[in-house]
Amino acid sequence: MRLFLASYQFGAFADRLASLVAGPGAVAVIPNAMDGWPDWRTAAVATDTRLLDQHGYSPSVVDLRDFVDDAAGLEARLREFPLVWVRGGNTFVLRAQFARSGADSVLPRLLREDALAYAGYSAGACVLSPDLHGIELADDPNEVFPATRREPQWDGLGLIDRPMVVHLDSPTDPDGACGRMRDRLVAEGVEHYALTDADVLVVDGERTELLRG
Numbered sequence: 254m255r256l257f258l259a260s261y262q263f264g265a266f267a268d269r270l271a272s273l274v275a276g277p278g279a280v281a282v283i284p285n286a287m288d289g290w291p292d293w294r295t296a297a298v299a300t301d302t303r304l305l306d307q308h309g310y311s312p313s314v315v316d317l318r319d320f321v322d323d324a325a326g327l328e329a330r331l332r333e334f335p336l337v338w339v340r341g342g343n344t345f346v347l348r349a350q351f352a353r354s355g356a357d358s359v360l361p362r363l364l365r366e367d368a369l370a371y372a373g374y375s376a377g378a379c380v381l382s383p384d385l386h387g388i389e390l391a392d393d394p395n396e397v398f399p400a401t402r403r404e405p406q407w408d409g410l411g412l413i414d415r416p417m418v419v420h421l422d423s424p425t426d427p428d429g430a431c432g433r434m435r436d437r438l439v440a441e442g443v444e445h446y447a448l449t450d451a452d453v454l455v456v457d458g459e460r461t462e463l464l465r466g
Contacts, residue, residue: 255370255457256412258378260419261341261450262301265466267308269455274336274370277309281334285317285350286342286376289396301340312338317354324355331359334369341375345394348380348409349401357410364412375419378454382409382416387437391420391430413456416445423450
């Protein structure tokens with residue numbers, strides 16, 4: 254399994270992602286964490302595709318809304334890519350869209366086969382946690398139903414062994430919500446990964462590295 258999980262975009266380690274996939278190539282961009290914010294979605298997707306292009310990747314948007322109740326179709330589409338890039342937004346909305354499309358079963362299967370690598374930042378990283386409790390301090394679960402007609406789910410995909418807290422001490426957390434999430438986990442004695450916007454968590458087979466930027 255190959256995972257590149259960042260607080261914000263590449264963090265300080267764009268070269269580490271390139272090495273994880275043997276160099277830049279085709280990448281499926283999954284933008285669905287933004288589905289609750291339609292006014293900002295188009296610009297956000299354009300920002301990420303432009304960023305990936307600047308780093309030598311060839312991005313193609315794969316919209317999970319096109320694969321509702323079609324996990325087989327989604328799996329066939331994702332098998333065309335050596336890498337998926339799952340951007341930030343609302344973690345609960347992203348989790349719901351994973352469930353609607355079957356991505357919550359398809360992606361773990363492809364990752365365990367090592368058919369592709371997974372790069373995700375912010376919500377795209379947090380959704381791989383064992384559960385999503387605490388994230389409501391930063392992401393509003395009430396945005397899920399208007400965007401997906403589903404209720405919020407509190408289980409993550411469980412592809413990492415502990416919760417992830419992102420945007421610590423960073424401009425992308427101006428009201429300190431992520432700091433409060435970290436404080437709650439510390440008070441409850443819950444082990445977690447704590448990332449600033451420069452940091453990256455890399456899983457490569459049996460090896461897990463927390464890279465500090």
